[in-house]
Amino acid sequence: MAKEITTRETDYAKWYNDLVLKSELADYSAVRGCMVIKPYGFALWENMRDALDKMFKDTGHVNAYFPLFVPKSLFEAEEKNAEGFAKECAIVTHYRLKSDPDKPGKLMVDPDAKLEEELIVRPTSEAIIWNTYKSWIQSYRDLPILINQWANVVRWEMRTRLFLRTAEFLWQEGHTAHATEQEAIEETVKMMNVYADFVENWMALPVLKGVKSENERFAGAVETYCIEALMQDGKALQAGTSHFLGQNFAKAFDVTFTDRDNKLDHVWATSWGVSTRLIGALVMAHGDDDGLILPPKIAPIQVVIVPIYKNDEQKSVIHSKVQPLLVGLKNAGIRYKYDDSDNARPGWKFAEYEMKGVPVRITIGARDVENNSVEVARRDLKQKTVMSMDGLIPNISALLDEIQKSIFNKALEFRKAMTTNVETFDEFKTVLQEKGGFISAHWDGFSGTEEKIKELTKATIRLIPLEDDGESGKCILTGKPSKRRVIFAVAY
RNA sequence: CGGGGCGUAGCGUAGCCCGGUUAGCGCGCCAGAUUUGGGAUCUGGAGGUCGCAGGUUCGAAUCCUGCCGCCCCGACCA
Known part of the structure; x- marks a missing residue:
């Protein structure tokens, strides 16, 4: 009873908040609109990040890191983009605090430490990146530049929601520079497809692919490609965007190159990003009234093993029986947790791991030891079956694959019906x-x-x-x- | 930026309107026992600057003033 959450039917928004908090993905913080991503939530993000990162590398991209702060003059160089973000920028105006003479022990902004030029905390990094690319690009031989960065950005939102919209969030932003328009468009489409591939095959979430209308287009882009997913309450969620920026930024930042014919031209650009918002999508698309339902491929824990024993003797018997199983899981590359803690009783653990969306639970007790079996429960359908200890690992692997597909198909059926x-x-x-x-x-x-x-x-x-x-x-x-x-x- | 809510033990809350014992309860925590196949039970115990600062009063969690913080709903936005 300690961890019950509001049902989806009662209040979908409250269900979502309860779920994020109680599954320990994230917590509120003392900072308005900013959340703490807790270890379990971050482990999930790391799995997503790692999978995406590999996909980026496999498509020829490299990682780099650009500054958090953007001088105002650079920020405003590409006017449409600057205007688009102007209303939600955090601005650094001073660089020093000092003791407040009127309030002992308190600090105040030192009025003598006003910056000559304000710094914008990046809401996105096009400005600082294109300012940098300008010095990196002279000739077509310098192109393409295919850079991604993993970073935090700040967008000062009026109203925030855990993962879906927070003042600060984590994301990746790809910024590429190309010699031809066609190549840049191909890049834009390619990355949209990478996103769709990731969201569908790793997050088990079907998406629609398309381009944005002018109203919804990224400020500063010529064309915005996107993937959209459908949540259980029938609302859509933008899961990722890939922008063809044309020569807008190259012109704003004067980034030119000499082509093969020794003619000077502005370079063609793209940018693309997905954020921790995807975690919100995951929660809302798959979760149920008992908690999260995580796709095995990105679940921090894929299999949890819960022993059931009446005394120390039974516990040690189960322990010895479980050891080879753990080795097998490890060798099979399955992320598992053996929870033999005495802090909670089995029923508690069951509910807890269901809340956290662990795809498969293996329960093993005296009865199973006797029968050389285990009880295997799958989170998505809440079904329990008894399996033999013999050949268990391949069966568990197959079950994880099956769950991955099953979750996707369920979401796909839902989208079709909706x-x-x-x-x-x-x-x-x-x-x-x-x-x-x-x-x-x-x-x-x-x-x-x-x-x-x-x-x-x-x-x-x-x-x-x-x-x-x-x-x-x-x-x-x-x-x-x-x-x-x-x-x-x-x-x- | 408008509207609303909340701030009392780790968490959730009662008490506040109508000031007056030692601030109550549930969960969690600690110790012990019995337990363990779907969120255990009993016994004992610890834990509180009642968001902060002023004020009124013999006396303030409670009344007044100011401040701070977070959340929710709307408008805006990924």
Whole structure:
């Protein structure tokens, strides 16, 4: 009873908060809008980060690190981008504190330590990076530059939510420079596909791929590619973005190169990122009223072993029986935890690891020792089966694979059931209100129309699908001709 | 930036309107015993600057003033 959480039906937002806190992914902090990522949550992030990092390296990227602070003059160089972020920037104005003469033991900002130029705490790093690239690039021989950085960024949000929107968050941002437009576009699409691959195959979360409408596009980008996932409450969540920046930043920062024909041109750019927000997506897409459900491929603990014993003698018998099993799990590369602590009784442990979303639990007691068996419980379906100790490891490996697929398929089925084609605005409003989810509808292509729809329904265009369905029709709002359907949803 | 809520032991809370024993309860914690296949039970014990600072009063968790902090809802945003 100590760790019960609000059910999804009662209050989805509260369920989410309870779950994040009680599964020990994160905690609130003394800093407004900033959270502490707890060890369990960070272990999850590390697994995600490591998988992504490998994918980046496998596609030819290298890591580097750029400064947290961006001088204001650099920040504002690319005007659209600067304007887009202006309202949510933290600014450093001073560099020193001093003792407050009026309040003993207290400190005050030293007015004599005002910076000549304010420093912006990066909300994203294009400015400082393009300022740097300028000095790295002279010739086409210097291109492409394929750099990624793992970093924290700060966006001063009015309203925050654990993982989904916090003032400071962790992410990776790729920043690439290319000699040709085509190569940059290819890079942009490639990275969107890397993201989709990661989110679908590691996080077991199906995504839609597409491009953003002008309203939703990254400030400073020519085109924003994105992946969108659907949460259990029928709201969409942007899971990753990849931007084709054209020559906007190269022009703003005067980054030119000499091409093969000895002609001077501005370089072509991309940037792409995913953040700890993905953890929020994971929680909301898969979790249930008993806690998290983590996909095995990124779960910090894939298998937990809980011994059940009535006395020390039984405990030591189980212990000796478990040892070869642990060796087997380790050799099979399975992340496991053998919880033989006496602090909690088995029932408590069961609930605790379910809260934390551990995919598989192995229970072993006197009965099992006698039968040379174990009880295996899978978290996603809450099913228990008895398995023989003989050949257990391959069976557990297979089960983990099966769970990975099963979680994905469940989410995919949900998304299919929650994707609706509509023809009229009335239908659109009804579906939105009564069902939610992705709504595929015709749109006339005008920003004003999208804004109007948002004003009336809170739904926005999540993406314009990459594959053209070739189906023409009439805009649900204006009745003007539309060449294709786009995907609407209420978004996080 | 508007609206609301909260701040009392590690966590969750009662008490506050209507000032007056030693600030109560549940969980957790510590010791011991019995237990252990779905969140154990009993016995004993420890743990509190009632967010901070002023003020009113014989007396303040409670009333007044100011401040600080966090959370939730909205607008804005990934």
